[in-house]
Amino acid sequence: MGDRVQHKKPSMSAEAREWLEQETDAQERRYAGIVAEQEALTPDREQWYAQFLEIVSTRGFNVTGDQRRVIPEDELPTRPDRDDAMNVVW
Protein backbone atom coordinates (compact mmCIF):
# COMPACT_ATOMS: atom_id res chain seq x y z
CA MET A 1 0.00 0.00 0.00
CA GLY A 2 1.34 3.36 -0.96
CA ASP A 3 1.23 6.43 1.14
CA ARG A 4 -1.35 9.05 0.34
CA VAL A 5 -1.07 12.81 0.31
CA GLN A 6 -3.77 12.94 2.98
CA HIS A 7 -1.48 11.07 5.40
CA LYS A 8 1.11 13.83 5.08
CA LYS A 9 -1.22 16.62 6.10
CA PRO A 10 0.15 18.92 8.78
CA SER A 11 -2.09 18.94 11.85
CA MET A 12 -5.01 21.33 11.91
CA SER A 13 -4.05 24.95 12.52
CA ALA A 14 -5.46 26.78 15.55
CA GLU A 15 -7.38 28.98 13.13
CA ALA A 16 -8.91 25.98 11.37
CA ARG A 17 -9.67 24.33 14.73
CA GLU A 18 -11.58 27.41 15.83
CA TRP A 19 -13.48 27.55 12.53
CA LEU A 20 -14.41 23.89 12.92
CA GLU A 21 -15.65 24.37 16.48
CA GLN A 22 -17.83 27.32 15.49
CA GLU A 23 -19.26 25.48 12.52
CA THR A 24 -19.86 22.33 14.58
CA ASP A 25 -21.85 24.36 17.12
CA ALA A 26 -23.81 26.01 14.33
CA GLN A 27 -24.51 22.60 12.82
CA GLU A 28 -25.84 21.27 16.12
CA ARG A 29 -28.27 24.18 16.28
CA ARG A 30 -29.23 23.60 12.66
CA TYR A 31 -29.86 19.92 13.36
CA ALA A 32 -32.06 20.73 16.36
CA GLY A 33 -34.02 23.19 14.21
CA ILE A 34 -34.55 20.59 11.52
CA VAL A 35 -35.76 18.00 14.03
CA ALA A 36 -38.29 20.49 15.44
CA GLU A 37 -39.46 21.53 11.97
CA GLN A 38 -39.89 17.94 10.88
CA GLU A 39 -41.77 17.00 14.04
CA ALA A 40 -44.18 19.82 13.29
CA LEU A 41 -44.88 18.20 9.92
CA THR A 42 -46.12 14.98 11.52
CA PRO A 43 -49.86 15.58 10.85
CA ASP A 44 -49.15 16.15 7.14
CA ARG A 45 -46.84 13.16 7.08
CA GLU A 46 -49.54 10.91 8.51
CA GLN A 47 -51.72 11.84 5.55
CA TRP A 48 -48.86 11.36 3.09
CA TYR A 49 -48.22 7.86 4.43
CA ALA A 50 -51.90 6.99 4.15
CA GLN A 51 -52.02 8.31 0.57
CA PHE A 52 -48.89 6.31 -0.27
CA LEU A 53 -50.39 3.06 0.99
CA GLU A 54 -53.54 3.84 -0.99
CA ILE A 55 -51.47 4.37 -4.16
CA VAL A 56 -49.30 1.25 -3.82
CA SER A 57 -52.42 -0.86 -3.25
CA THR A 58 -54.23 0.57 -6.29
CA ARG A 59 -51.90 1.97 -8.97
CA GLY A 60 -48.98 -0.01 -7.58
CA PHE A 61 -45.54 0.13 -6.04
CA ASN A 62 -42.44 0.83 -8.19
CA VAL A 63 -40.46 -2.42 -7.86
CA THR A 64 -37.73 -1.17 -10.20
CA GLY A 65 -37.87 1.50 -12.87
CA ASP A 66 -41.43 1.77 -14.13
CA GLN A 67 -42.36 -1.79 -13.22
CA ARG A 68 -45.23 -1.68 -10.75
CA ARG A 69 -46.77 -4.26 -8.47
CA VAL A 70 -50.14 -3.73 -6.84
CA ILE A 71 -49.71 -4.59 -3.16
CA PRO A 72 -52.56 -6.76 -1.83
CA GLU A 73 -54.36 -5.48 1.25
CA ASP A 74 -52.95 -8.22 3.51
CA GLU A 75 -49.36 -7.23 2.66
CA LEU A 76 -49.81 -3.59 3.63
CA PRO A 77 -47.80 -2.63 6.71
CA THR A 78 -49.36 -1.10 9.78
CA ARG A 79 -47.89 1.50 12.06
CA PRO A 80 -45.89 -0.14 14.85
CA ASP A 81 -46.41 0.76 18.48
CA ARG A 82 -43.04 2.38 18.93
CA ASP A 83 -41.85 5.84 19.97
CA ASP A 84 -39.77 6.40 16.87
CA ALA A 85 -42.45 5.26 14.41
CA MET A 86 -42.96 8.73 12.92
CA ASN A 87 -39.28 9.75 13.05
CA VAL A 88 -37.74 10.80 9.78
CA VAL A 89 -34.60 12.57 10.99
CA TRP A 90 -32.14 10.19 12.67
Next chain:
Amino acid sequence: MTRPHIEPYVELNEDYKAFGLPGFTGSDFKTLSLDPETGACSLKVRFNAGYSRKPGMSYSDMELFVLGGTMQLGDQVIGEGHYLFVPAGMALPAITSEDGCETLVFFNDAEPHWQESDEHHELTLKAGYVSLNTYKDAPWSGGSIVSPSVATGCMIKLLRYDPLTEAMTFLYCMTPEFMQDNISYHDCGEESYHIWGTSWMMQFGDLPTGGYFWRPPYINHGSFRSKLGCIALGRTDSKLHNYFHFNPWTNPSENLHRAASMLYRQRPQLFKWVAAHGGHNHPHGPVGQTAAVAPTDVAPTDVAPNDFEHVDYGDDPQVQMLANQVMRFLEADRSGHHHHHDD
Protein backbone atom coordinates in the same frame (compact mmCIF):
# COMPACT_ATOMS: atom_id res chain seq x y z
CA MET B 1 -17.73 10.55 14.19
CA THR B 2 -19.62 11.32 11.09
CA ARG B 3 -21.86 14.04 9.75
CA PRO B 4 -25.33 14.24 11.29
CA HIS B 5 -28.51 13.82 9.26
CA ILE B 6 -29.11 17.29 7.81
CA GLU B 7 -32.39 17.10 5.89
CA PRO B 8 -33.86 19.27 4.64
CA TYR B 9 -31.83 22.45 4.91
CA VAL B 10 -32.64 25.43 2.71
CA GLU B 11 -29.51 27.54 2.60
CA LEU B 12 -31.10 30.44 0.70
CA ASN B 13 -32.76 31.51 3.96
CA GLU B 14 -29.39 31.91 5.70
CA ASP B 15 -26.74 34.62 5.54
CA TYR B 16 -23.24 34.20 4.22
CA LYS B 17 -20.34 34.53 6.64
CA ALA B 18 -16.91 35.96 5.79
CA PHE B 19 -14.42 33.18 5.07
CA GLY B 20 -11.08 33.84 6.75
CA LEU B 21 -9.16 30.61 6.23
CA PRO B 22 -6.04 30.69 4.02
CA GLY B 23 -6.90 30.63 0.33
CA PHE B 24 -10.43 31.87 0.95
CA THR B 25 -10.06 35.50 2.04
CA GLY B 26 -12.26 37.54 -0.25
CA SER B 27 -14.96 34.89 -0.22
CA ASP B 28 -18.04 34.17 1.91
CA PHE B 29 -19.40 30.79 2.90
CA LYS B 30 -22.30 28.84 4.33
CA THR B 31 -21.74 25.39 5.79
CA LEU B 32 -24.13 22.81 4.39
CA SER B 33 -22.75 19.93 6.45
CA LEU B 34 -19.54 18.91 8.11
CA ASP B 35 -17.80 16.16 10.02
CA PRO B 36 -16.97 17.57 13.47
CA GLU B 37 -13.88 15.40 13.81
CA THR B 38 -12.08 15.54 10.46
CA GLY B 39 -13.51 18.84 9.24
CA ALA B 40 -14.56 17.25 5.93
CA CYS B 41 -17.36 19.48 4.69
CA SER B 42 -19.76 20.67 2.03
CA LEU B 43 -19.96 24.43 1.63
CA LYS B 44 -21.63 27.02 -0.50
CA VAL B 45 -18.92 29.56 -1.31
CA ARG B 46 -19.34 32.96 -2.92
CA PHE B 47 -16.09 34.26 -4.37
CA ASN B 48 -16.57 38.01 -4.34
CA ALA B 49 -15.67 40.30 -7.24
CA GLY B 50 -11.92 40.84 -7.19
CA TYR B 51 -11.17 37.57 -5.39
CA SER B 52 -7.71 36.26 -6.13
CA ARG B 53 -5.37 33.60 -4.85
CA LYS B 54 -1.99 32.25 -5.87
CA PRO B 55 -1.31 28.74 -7.18
CA GLY B 56 -1.84 26.26 -4.39
CA MET B 57 -2.80 22.80 -3.19
CA SER B 58 -4.79 21.10 -0.47
CA TYR B 59 -4.08 17.96 1.53
CA SER B 60 -7.71 16.98 0.97
CA ASP B 61 -9.55 15.91 -2.17
CA MET B 62 -11.64 18.88 -3.24
CA GLU B 63 -14.66 19.24 -5.50
CA LEU B 64 -16.09 22.45 -6.88
CA PHE B 65 -19.25 23.17 -8.84
CA VAL B 66 -19.96 26.61 -10.31
CA LEU B 67 -23.57 27.66 -9.72
CA GLY B 68 -23.25 31.06 -11.38
CA GLY B 69 -20.70 33.67 -12.44
CA THR B 70 -17.20 32.98 -13.73
CA MET B 71 -13.80 32.23 -12.36
CA GLN B 72 -10.40 32.37 -14.01
CA LEU B 73 -8.46 29.17 -13.36
CA GLY B 74 -4.97 29.68 -14.81
CA ASP B 75 -5.60 30.40 -18.47
CA GLN B 76 -9.08 28.86 -18.44
CA VAL B 77 -12.37 30.60 -17.73
CA ILE B 78 -14.86 28.37 -15.98
CA GLY B 79 -18.50 29.28 -15.55
CA GLU B 80 -21.98 28.05 -14.71
CA GLY B 81 -22.18 24.25 -14.60
CA HIS B 82 -18.42 23.68 -14.45
CA TYR B 83 -17.29 20.83 -12.22
CA LEU B 84 -13.83 20.12 -10.81
CA PHE B 85 -12.52 17.15 -8.88
CA VAL B 86 -9.07 18.06 -7.62
CA PRO B 87 -7.12 15.21 -5.99
CA ALA B 88 -5.29 15.97 -2.76
CA GLY B 89 -1.82 17.34 -3.45
CA MET B 90 -2.57 18.54 -6.96
CA ALA B 91 -1.56 22.17 -7.38
CA LEU B 92 -4.13 24.37 -9.10
CA PRO B 93 -3.01 27.47 -10.97
CA ALA B 94 -3.85 30.93 -9.67
CA ILE B 95 -7.58 31.61 -9.32
CA THR B 96 -9.25 34.96 -9.74
CA SER B 97 -12.84 36.10 -10.12
CA GLU B 98 -13.25 39.52 -11.59
CA ASP B 99 -17.02 39.71 -11.26
CA GLY B 100 -17.55 37.08 -8.59
CA CYS B 101 -19.13 33.64 -8.68
CA GLU B 102 -21.18 31.28 -6.54
CA THR B 103 -20.05 27.70 -6.07
CA LEU B 104 -20.45 24.52 -4.09
CA VAL B 105 -17.15 23.39 -2.55
CA PHE B 106 -16.54 19.99 -1.00
CA PHE B 107 -13.52 18.95 1.07
CA ASN B 108 -13.71 15.19 1.37
CA ASP B 109 -10.88 14.35 3.78
CA ALA B 110 -10.26 17.35 6.01
CA GLU B 111 -11.21 20.93 6.85
CA PRO B 112 -11.01 23.54 4.07
CA HIS B 113 -7.28 23.47 3.64
CA TRP B 114 -5.10 25.30 1.12
CA GLN B 115 -1.48 26.26 0.94
CA GLU B 116 0.48 28.18 -1.62
CA SER B 117 2.38 25.92 -4.02
CA ASP B 118 3.12 25.84 -7.72
CA GLU B 119 4.15 22.20 -7.61
CA HIS B 120 2.14 19.04 -7.18
CA HIS B 121 2.79 16.97 -4.07
CA GLU B 122 4.89 13.96 -5.07
CA LEU B 123 2.14 11.57 -3.93
CA THR B 124 -0.77 13.23 -5.69
CA LEU B 125 -3.05 10.95 -7.72
CA LYS B 126 -3.29 13.42 -10.56
CA ALA B 127 -5.08 11.00 -12.89
CA GLY B 128 -8.19 11.54 -10.80
CA TYR B 129 -8.49 15.17 -11.89
CA VAL B 130 -11.83 15.99 -13.51
CA SER B 131 -12.68 19.31 -15.15
CA LEU B 132 -15.71 19.70 -17.38
CA ASN B 133 -18.66 21.87 -18.09
CA THR B 134 -21.44 19.55 -17.04
CA TYR B 135 -24.15 21.58 -18.75
CA LYS B 136 -22.43 21.79 -22.13
CA ASP B 137 -20.17 18.75 -22.35
CA ALA B 138 -22.05 15.85 -20.76
CA PRO B 139 -25.31 14.27 -21.98
CA TRP B 140 -28.24 13.27 -19.79
CA SER B 141 -28.57 9.53 -19.55
CA GLY B 142 -31.34 7.36 -18.16
CA GLY B 143 -31.24 7.02 -14.40
CA SER B 144 -30.96 3.26 -14.58
CA ILE B 145 -27.16 3.05 -14.15
CA VAL B 146 -27.94 0.99 -11.07
CA SER B 147 -30.61 -1.66 -10.61
CA PRO B 148 -33.12 -1.65 -8.97
CA SER B 149 -33.52 1.64 -10.71
CA VAL B 150 -35.29 4.95 -10.37
CA ALA B 151 -38.38 5.53 -12.50
CA THR B 152 -38.13 6.98 -16.00
CA GLY B 153 -37.98 10.76 -15.78
CA CYS B 154 -35.09 10.88 -13.34
CA MET B 155 -31.94 11.30 -15.41
CA ILE B 156 -28.32 11.65 -14.50
CA LYS B 157 -24.92 12.82 -15.67
CA LEU B 158 -22.17 10.92 -13.92
CA LEU B 159 -19.30 13.35 -13.22
CA ARG B 160 -16.97 11.34 -11.06
CA TYR B 161 -16.70 7.76 -9.87
CA ASP B 162 -14.22 6.50 -7.29
CA PRO B 163 -12.97 3.03 -8.28
CA LEU B 164 -12.18 2.05 -4.68
CA THR B 165 -15.39 3.03 -2.91
CA GLU B 166 -17.78 3.55 -5.84
CA ALA B 167 -18.46 7.00 -4.43
CA MET B 168 -20.11 9.12 -7.13
CA THR B 169 -20.71 12.73 -7.95
CA PHE B 170 -23.49 13.33 -10.45
CA LEU B 171 -26.01 15.79 -11.71
CA TYR B 172 -29.58 14.57 -11.71
CA CYS B 173 -32.84 16.00 -12.85
CA MET B 174 -36.49 15.10 -12.60
CA THR B 175 -38.92 15.87 -15.39
CA PRO B 176 -42.12 17.78 -14.62
CA GLU B 177 -44.74 15.45 -13.10
CA PHE B 178 -42.05 12.95 -12.11
CA MET B 179 -43.32 10.31 -9.72
CA GLN B 180 -41.85 7.25 -8.12
CA ASP B 181 -44.01 5.32 -5.68
CA ASN B 182 -41.55 3.53 -3.45
CA ILE B 183 -39.46 4.14 -0.35
CA SER B 184 -35.71 3.99 -0.88
CA TYR B 185 -32.64 3.65 1.29
CA HIS B 186 -28.98 2.92 0.63
CA ASP B 187 -25.83 1.57 2.26
CA CYS B 188 -24.09 4.84 1.43
CA GLY B 189 -24.36 8.38 2.69
CA GLU B 190 -26.22 10.49 0.13
CA GLU B 191 -26.06 14.21 -0.44
CA SER B 192 -27.85 16.63 -2.71
CA TYR B 193 -28.08 20.31 -3.48
CA HIS B 194 -31.05 21.58 -5.48
CA ILE B 195 -29.65 23.95 -8.09
CA TRP B 196 -33.13 24.76 -9.33
CA GLY B 197 -36.64 23.47 -8.81
CA THR B 198 -38.59 21.57 -6.21
CA SER B 199 -38.90 17.89 -5.48
CA TRP B 200 -40.98 16.26 -2.77
CA MET B 201 -40.44 13.25 -0.54
CA MET B 202 -43.13 11.93 1.74
CA GLN B 203 -40.89 12.08 4.82
CA PHE B 204 -39.51 15.60 4.46
CA GLY B 205 -41.96 17.44 2.23
CA ASP B 206 -40.76 19.91 -0.41
CA LEU B 207 -37.08 20.44 -1.20
CA PRO B 208 -36.96 23.75 -3.10
CA THR B 209 -34.21 25.62 -4.98
CA GLY B 210 -31.29 25.97 -2.57
CA GLY B 211 -32.50 22.92 -0.65
CA TYR B 212 -29.86 20.54 0.61
CA PHE B 213 -29.54 17.25 2.41
CA TRP B 214 -26.81 15.07 3.87
CA ARG B 215 -28.42 11.75 4.64
CA PRO B 216 -26.55 8.93 6.44
CA PRO B 217 -27.05 5.31 5.32
CA TYR B 218 -30.27 3.28 5.78
CA ILE B 219 -32.65 6.22 6.19
CA ASN B 220 -36.01 6.02 4.41
CA HIS B 221 -36.70 8.55 1.69
CA GLY B 222 -39.50 8.59 -0.87
CA SER B 223 -42.01 8.22 -2.39
CA PHE B 224 -40.97 10.98 -4.78
CA ARG B 225 -42.66 13.71 -6.78
CA SER B 226 -41.62 16.74 -8.75
CA LYS B 227 -44.45 18.93 -10.03
CA LEU B 228 -42.43 21.24 -12.29
CA GLY B 229 -39.07 19.46 -12.43
CA CYS B 230 -35.72 20.09 -10.79
CA ILE B 231 -31.97 19.86 -11.34
CA ALA B 232 -29.57 18.96 -8.55
CA LEU B 233 -26.00 17.98 -7.78
CA GLY B 234 -25.79 14.64 -5.97
CA ARG B 235 -23.01 12.75 -4.26
CA THR B 236 -22.59 9.43 -2.48
CA ASP B 237 -19.69 8.38 -0.25
CA SER B 238 -19.68 4.73 -1.43
CA LYS B 239 -21.75 2.34 -3.51
CA LEU B 240 -25.34 3.31 -4.18
CA HIS B 241 -27.78 0.42 -4.18
CA ASN B 242 -31.50 1.19 -4.19
CA TYR B 243 -33.30 -0.84 -1.53
CA PHE B 244 -36.96 -0.20 -2.32
CA HIS B 245 -39.88 -1.10 -0.09
CA PHE B 246 -43.30 0.16 1.00
CA ASN B 247 -43.21 0.28 4.79
CA PRO B 248 -43.12 3.95 5.88
CA TRP B 249 -42.45 3.11 9.53
CA THR B 250 -39.20 1.16 9.43
CA ASN B 251 -36.18 2.61 11.19
CA PRO B 252 -32.54 2.61 9.98
CA SER B 253 -31.72 -0.45 12.07
CA GLU B 254 -34.51 -2.54 10.51
CA ASN B 255 -33.44 -1.29 7.09
CA LEU B 256 -29.86 -2.34 7.74
CA HIS B 257 -30.95 -5.81 8.91
CA ARG B 258 -32.98 -6.23 5.75
CA ALA B 259 -29.98 -5.18 3.65
CA ALA B 260 -27.87 -7.75 5.50
CA SER B 261 -30.52 -10.41 4.85
CA MET B 262 -30.26 -9.62 1.16
CA LEU B 263 -26.50 -10.08 1.32
CA TYR B 264 -27.13 -13.41 3.08
CA ARG B 265 -29.46 -14.58 0.29
CA GLN B 266 -27.92 -12.93 -2.73
CA ARG B 267 -24.18 -13.16 -2.00
CA PRO B 268 -24.10 -16.08 0.44
CA GLN B 269 -20.39 -16.86 0.17
CA LEU B 270 -19.43 -13.24 0.72
CA PHE B 271 -21.79 -13.00 3.69
CA LYS B 272 -20.21 -16.07 5.28
CA TRP B 273 -16.69 -14.81 4.71
CA VAL B 274 -17.52 -11.42 6.23
CA ALA B 275 -19.25 -13.02 9.20
CA ALA B 276 -16.29 -15.32 9.75
CA HIS B 277 -13.61 -12.65 9.35
CA GLY B 278 -15.47 -9.64 10.59
CA GLY B 279 -13.73 -9.44 13.95
CA HIS B 280 -16.41 -11.28 15.89
CA ASN B 281 -14.28 -14.27 16.86
CA HIS B 282 -16.20 -16.60 14.62
CA PRO B 283 -13.71 -18.50 12.51
CA HIS B 284 -16.42 -20.79 11.19
CA GLY B 285 -18.98 -18.23 10.18
CA PRO B 286 -22.63 -19.04 9.58
CA VAL B 287 -22.07 -22.06 7.35
CA GLY B 288 -25.16 -24.17 7.25
CA GLN B 289 -27.11 -21.91 9.54
CA THR B 290 -30.33 -20.77 7.96
CA ALA B 291 -32.76 -20.26 10.80
CA ALA B 292 -34.14 -16.75 11.07
CA VAL B 293 -34.28 -17.14 14.85
CA ALA B 294 -31.10 -17.64 16.85
CA PRO B 295 -30.58 -21.15 18.22
CA THR B 296 -29.11 -20.87 21.69
CA ASP B 297 -25.80 -22.52 20.82
CA VAL B 298 -25.04 -20.28 17.87
CA ALA B 299 -23.66 -16.76 18.18
CA PRO B 300 -25.81 -13.92 16.80
CA THR B 301 -23.58 -13.33 13.77
CA ASP B 302 -24.20 -16.93 12.71
CA VAL B 303 -27.86 -16.20 12.22
CA ALA B 304 -29.68 -15.06 9.14
CA PRO B 305 -30.47 -11.36 9.60
CA ASN B 306 -34.07 -10.32 10.09
CA ASP B 307 -35.97 -9.09 7.07
CA PHE B 308 -39.13 -7.12 7.90
CA GLU B 309 -40.34 -7.72 4.37
CA HIS B 310 -39.65 -11.46 3.98
CA VAL B 311 -39.85 -12.68 7.54
CA ASP B 312 -39.60 -16.39 6.65
CA TYR B 313 -36.97 -16.24 3.96
CA GLY B 314 -34.76 -18.66 5.92
CA ASP B 315 -37.24 -21.42 5.05
CA ASP B 316 -36.78 -20.97 1.32
CA PRO B 317 -35.15 -24.13 -0.13
CA GLN B 318 -32.87 -22.20 -2.47
CA VAL B 319 -31.77 -19.89 0.32
CA GLN B 320 -31.07 -22.93 2.50
CA MET B 321 -29.12 -24.64 -0.23
CA LEU B 322 -27.01 -21.55 -0.81
CA ALA B 323 -26.38 -21.14 2.91
CA ASN B 324 -25.29 -24.77 3.20
CA GLN B 325 -22.81 -24.67 0.38
CA VAL B 326 -19.18 -24.79 1.39
CA MET B 327 -16.77 -23.74 -1.30
CA ARG B 328 -13.50 -25.64 -1.30
CA PHE B 329 -11.47 -22.46 -1.51
CA LEU B 330 -13.38 -21.10 1.48
CA GLU B 331 -12.37 -24.13 3.53
CA ALA B 332 -8.74 -23.51 2.58
CA ASP B 333 -9.14 -19.84 3.38
CA ARG B 334 -10.43 -20.74 6.81
CA SER B 335 -7.70 -23.15 7.79
CA GLY B 336 -4.99 -20.86 6.42
CA HIS B 337 -6.02 -17.55 7.97
CA HIS B 338 -6.64 -17.75 11.66
CA HIS B 339 -5.46 -14.24 12.33
CA HIS B 340 -8.45 -13.40 14.49
CA HIS B 341 -8.45 -13.72 18.23
CA ASP B 342 -10.36 -16.94 18.34
CA ASP B 343 -9.15 -19.12 21.16
